[in-house]
Amino acid sequence: xxxxxxxxxxxxxxxxxxxxxxxxxxxxxxxxxxxxxxxxxxxxxxxxxxxxxxxxxxxxxxxxxxxxxxxxxxxxxxxxxxxxxxxxxxxxxxxxxxxxxxxxxxxxxxxxxxxxxxxxxxxxxxxxxxxxxxxxxxxxxxxxxxxxxx
Amino acid sequence: xxxxxxxxxxxxxxxxxxxxxxxxxxxxxxxxxxxxxxxxxxxxxxxxxxxxxxxxxxxxxxxxxxxxxxxxxxxxxxxxxxxxxxxxxxxxxxxxxxxxxxxxxxxxxxxxxx
Numbered sequence: 314x315x316x317x318x319x320x321x322x323x324x325x326x327x328x329x330x331x332x333x334x335x336x337x338x339x340x341x342x343x344x345x346x347x348x349x350x351x352x353x354x355x356x357x358x359x360x361x362x363x364x365x366x367x368x369x370x371x372x373x374x375x376x377x378x379x380x381x382x383x384x385x386x387x388x389x390x391x392x393x394x395x396x397x398x399x400x401x402x403x404x405x406x407x408x409x410x411x412x413x414x415x416x417x418x419x420x421x422x423x424x425x426x427x428x429x430x431x432x433x434x435x436x437x438x439x440x441x442x443x444x445x446x447x448x449x450x451x452x453x454x455x456x457x458x459x460x461x462x463x
Numbered sequence: 464x465x466x467x468x469x470x471x472x473x474x475x476x477x478x479x480x481x482x483x484x485x486x487x488x489x490x491x492x493x494x495x496x497x498x499x500x501x502x503x504x505x506x507x508x509x510x511x512x513x514x515x516x517x518x519x520x521x522x523x524x525x526x527x528x529x530x531x532x533x534x535x536x537x538x539x540x541x542x543x544x545x546x547x548x549x550x551x552x553x554x555x556x557x558x559x560x561x562x563x564x565x566x567x568x569x570x571x572x573x574x575x576x577x
Contacts, residue, residue, distance in 0.1 A: 410539075427521055
């Protein structure tokens with residue numbers, strides 16, 4: 314009985330220590346799924362950049378809104394600094410990723426097919442970096458493995 | 464029988480050494496391989512864009528935009544590495560705590576069974 318109590322105290326202590334010392338967020342299935350969805354939609358939208366910007370305004374607004382929703386979701390996850398910064402870079406119109414591509418499309422009305430074909434893999438890689446980090450985060454079942462094993 | 468704390472401590476030292484070399488070395492190799500792949504990919508892209516610029520398929524503005532996008536990707540890569548190092552650190556911390564508690568629980572539960 315005495316040992317059981319000691320063990321219980323230790324398990325509670327360890328659980329508290331783990332939660333206090335965690336510096337990175339836990340893998341989030343919803344975030345992963347929504348980021349893949351945003352990636353597919355963003356790349357499909359970029360294909361339309363050979364057409365007039367104003368003629369695609371509805372599709373542009375829809376994709377921009379979708380990405381803003383994912384970013385907002387990421388902002389509200391704890392210990393998620395790097396993913397948030399990556400989304401900010403991806404969407405920033407002053408930088409040269411998705412936000413910058415949209416700004417250029419708007420200012421020039423249409424973009425050449427060669428340029429679009431070269432810019433698309435860059436945006437794809439940016440999304441893949443975000444997804445790659447998410448995929449390497451500790452899965453909830455791994456985070457709970459100590460409690461399950463003891 | 465009282466648990467032998469010197470024995471526990473020796474076991475912990477051995478476990479901690481194994482844990483740090485497996486977790487941290489694995490991360491170092493992974494980060495280096497990742498950066499190497501990125502640089503090799505950057506070189507291929509820059510070569511292709513230079514040829515497209517020379518042939519007139521890309522404008523100077525297109526070319527500059529693409530080169531700048533590669534720099535932004537490098538920043539993303541650095542952010543990802545920073546995030547990954549935090550993940551590995553968490554895994555190391557969790558592993559260390561599990562090691563300490565697992566070793567102690569193992570030792571103190573033995574006398575009760577005997």
